[in-house]
Amino acid sequence: MDRHDGFREFVLVRQQALMRTAYLLTGDAHLAEDLLQSVLAKVVGKWGKLARDGNPEAYIRKSLVNQYTSWRRRPRRELPSAEVPQGGVSHDDATLDRIVLRQALARLGPKQRAVIVLRFWEDMTEAQAAEVLGCSIGNVKSQTHRALARLREIAPELAHLLSDPEIEEVIR
Structure with missing residues (x-):
């Protein structure tokens, strides 16, 4: 039995929900992908223990929040615009x-x-x-x-x- 058994299946099933959390934390799709990828890269090494202990999703969500908080402490190189783009498109x-x-x-x-x-x-x-x-x-x-x-x-x-x-x- 591989120590990563079940990790790929877990990610396939829960990726969308975890990505939504990452996106809501970061407010940017690319940063959210980076955040989730960095957390999953750290988690894969602990997968066997997490799977045995019960609730890997809670651990991953906590890791997302912690990693995001850690990133926010670092100085930003890019600053998102605070302005809503103006254009000919009408929005509801x-x-x-x-x-x-x-x-x-x-x-x-x-x-x-x-x-x-x-x-x-x-x-x-x-x-x-x-x-x-x-x-x-x-x-x-x-x-x-x-x-x-x-x-x-x-x-x-x-x-x-x-x-x-x-x-x-x-x-x-």
Whole structure:
């Protein structure tokens, strides 16, 4: 039995979900691919133990967040534009909301961005997010509260998205 048995199958099945998390963290498709590839390259050497211990996906998600946070600490060489491209293409409101939200997310700190991605895109509970982030549930709650407040400050035009009763319940 090869120590990498099951790794290829796992990646084939879960790659899209992991890529979505990486993309939401980085805000850039190419950086997301780099992030996921670097994490998977590290994980493949530990695959036998991870597969035996039970939940490799949780470990990989935590690794994505940690690697992303580590990358954010380094000085950036490239700076994404904060402006929405202007052109002759018309967009519906939902498309514009997504563009503005992605830009606003990019302006959050790495921990706040990670908590928003895990809680609202990955639909994790506070306890699950705390486990992935390696912090307390109280820290997840406070980071979520601060991140949502910051998003409201950065992008007031998204108030209709950030005033959902479910979100209000989360930050109480």
